[in-house]
Amino acid sequence: MLLITCPWCGPRDEIEFSCGGEAHITRPSEPEALTDEAWADYLFNRTNPKGPHAERWVHTHGCRRWFNVLRNTATNEILAVYEMGKPRPDGEGS
């Protein structure tokens, strides 16, 4: 079970959290302007890296706040925890 440091509550067991999938996917501002392919890409396609992966978590059974986690998917090492809206601390991705 992961040990996740909630930015507001401190380190807690994974069981208190829910994972919301890949981070830094912004909802298109004008969906109607997108092609079917571009919309499908936003809707369905996600990266699946072996290594650092930015993902969203929510402290479901705690403060209920959302935040971002940079986690190494190969080792489960948590490289960073950062607030929603902040850029990826390792400069990768968007």
Next chain:
Amino acid sequence: MRPQRMRLASGGRIDRTRPLSFSFDGTRYQGFAGDTLASALMANGVRRVGRSFKLHRFRGIFSAGAEEPNAIVQLESGPRTVPNLRATQVELYDGLSAASVNAWPSLAVDFLAINSLFAPLLPAGFYYKTFMWPKPLWHACEGMIRRAAGLGRAPMDPDPDTYDHLHAHCDVLVVGGGPTGLAAALRAGRTGARVIIADEQNELGGQLLNNRQQVDGSLGADWVATACEEFVGTANVRVLTRTTAFGHYEHNHVALLERRTDHLGPGVDGVRQRLWKVRAKQVVLAAGAYERPIVFRNNDRPGVMLASAAAAYVNRYAVRPGQRAVVFTNNDSGYAAAADLADGGVPVAAIVDARLEAGDDAAALAAVRDIEVLNGFAVVDVKGRRQVAGADVSILNDEGAATGGSARTIGCDLLAVSGGWNPCVHLHCHSGGKLDFDSDWACFVPGRTPLASRAAGAAAGVFELAACLESGFEAGARAARAAGIKRRGRARKAPAAERNSPAPARRLFHVPSLKRGGEAKAFVDLQYDVTAADISLAAREGYESVEHVKRYTTLGMATDQGKTSNVAGLAILSGVLGRPIPEVGTTTFRPPYTAVTYGALAGRDVGDFADPVRKTPMHHWHVAAGAKFEDVGQWKRPWYYPRADESMQEAVNRECLAARNTIGVLDASTLGKIDIQGRDTVTFLNRVYTNTWDSLAVGRSRYGLMCGEDGMIFDDGVTTRLGDHHYLMTTTSGGAARVMSWLEEWLQTEWPELDVRLTSVTEQWASAGLCGPGARRLMDDLSEDLPLDSEALPFMAMAEGRVAEIPARVFRISFSGEVSFEINVAARYGMALWNALMTAGEKYGITPYGTEAMHVLRAEKGYIIAGQETDGTVTPIDLGLERMVSKKKDFIGKRSLSRSDTAREDRKQLVGLLTEDESEVLPEGAQIVAEPRPMPPMEMIGHVTSSYYSANVGRSIALALIRSGRSRVGEYVFAPLPGKRVMARVVEPVFFDPEGGRLHG
């Protein structure tokens, strides 16, 4: 009671003043406190303790610990029976009753032993090859084969025992209480670090209890006692015995199973087992090592045993494991075992050493006791069928093959084998730890790990006592420092032990048989009868990956998970393939290290504690009224209220008729309620609902549909504007939490700029829904300050006032199609409101109705239920709710509604179905076809989503999702059901009051 004829007169860690009686396979025996079931059986001269899995050959006690492959027992009977326990780990208690597994009808006479004669016909992959074709043959034989192949039996009754869970945090967790673990815990404890040391045995000490080595000048066991005294005096060190660390997970989460009462026998008061969930800053793995066997022909005969285990039985349990021993070894540790056997009254006929030369200290052990040593020899076969009667030995050549030279048979009934040691790397591997190959000892040792964890002592490939103590001591110091403990503590030297001058081990896993076909009786995996021949066969048939070989031969897949067989199997495979062992690889170790009871995993989360139960404020009234309940999420909702001897259908019919003809009342408290406030609430509602919210006036309500971003309906409900920037949203009863989380997610992650605040108020409000022609009259009787006529409080409006003198919000919303008043009061007034309604409504014939009638009433009107008419693949358009979908604005899921698949014309659409036979009620979920055939396959064009008998319509009604359904209205479709075919006409999905006049009334 028979005497314990193999028991030594003195010594051992048993209490001869506390005799314990027990039975095995129906025979009664006596042992002593401190015995395991295995040592007690051995003391009584019981040598055959089981039959092998496939060939049903006799098997005897092979080890003295967790690695035991043979002595597998079924403990006790009835609801507390435990299958597949290792007799070597079952502590003896008075009255213990155990039976061998895998023998039928009995261990002595086993009909399936005949399999042994057919052994040549049962090679690796036999079942795959034989039953590949024709398939029905496997189905015909499967039951018989599985019965024949069974190990233990699971209990059939509910578990009567109590279990619990405990969360713990520490700086340093030490796994294993042998010399290494003790040294680590001592050192870390002295720094003030919070230490937990856990050991699976009944007392700390590990190998020091099994041998006679000295630490700091005293006997190992005495040094252990001193260490334990230091722990008792150290508040920051917690000692857990009878506790197995069975899983090592991410971020140093370690699961421990503490067996608290198992050693006292079944049915003892208190918590039987406790699951510890430990989060450790640092872990020291001091789990020790397994001695490994050497594979040779008939190496499975009762009396073949690991050498260290044989010594453990003499030293720890004061039992002679045989009358006359031969020790077969490829390293120095076999000599120490031989010395212990000789000193414990088991004459050692010979030490068969695969090496040409032993270490000086080892050689001296034999010389002093005048034990014959055969250097450069190997055991090639075992004499005796029911148990060991002798060992055939022969000279070994440089390639590790027996030459047949100087062959002789040495009479013995105990053949103690040491093939070197395998570090116990399981926990290291559980969470991604890598393994390195130590070519000196030909064993896998822990390598890199992503965790704050370090192995020490034998678990790290350090096999000499003095080095283990130093390794543990240093690991303890480093772990404490890494955990952030600044104090160094009393800087003492590591506990000291004598240093020997060992000679290297010889790499020898397998002695090829001199006999043709002999490999078929050279066992690698004793529990699953996997032989050297099976592994060779698998390799010859092209299974080169160790993972494939494992599955093809079942190597290492038995209850012992290959603790004594995996490395030997790998070595043999490496020989056949001609590739070095580390290239062949190793199999994956997964938790649990040894089996864990379901009871411990479940802990207290059983029975009433399995899941929370939510009850409305009016629950007790429903119970008193004899309601039957339905589970909706975690809620208990009244389903229907049967009177006297009414059937369910009769009760539901009565409730439905009352709701449309007099007054019905429904407990609607479970409906999800979210209080929404903030200046941007309208913007927010416009984005999450498919329809528009700009024009909604204060005091008015509107129905809304929510979609996921994929355009599929997610939830629905009515939202009411309470003030300028204040709204109350309702959701489905089961979807409340999901909707709340969904809305929060969008607000926090996508639209943080919106000024909107959400508060769940589901449990703050109790709600009673009145409907029917008499509803307004009753409201009138109970309220003085509320406007009730259709002009002042029209359909989809809300007013605040008092009902039965209780402050209330009254909503003109309806899920029945009748004039309705949904009265919301503070939860603490729920019961008072309900009582007032029932009392005042009695003269109008007020009738409480449950969820079943609610479902029928709404289906009569064609109102959908999210989750019943929808299943995550249904859009608003599919349900004919185009008018709910705004063209003017964007909302979650809108873009998806124009994707090619969502926009196509022939999607499943909501329609009504009327069966030709009006009394026929289609089962919900029934498949619908347009062209029925006598037999499948038929093309399915849809399914029934809701189906009831409607007393108000006077016939059965159904809703269904059918491909291009709207264009089929008027057509006939069919539901092929078991034994019959039901014909139904497709109709508009409204069965009652299609104009909706009653709603506004």
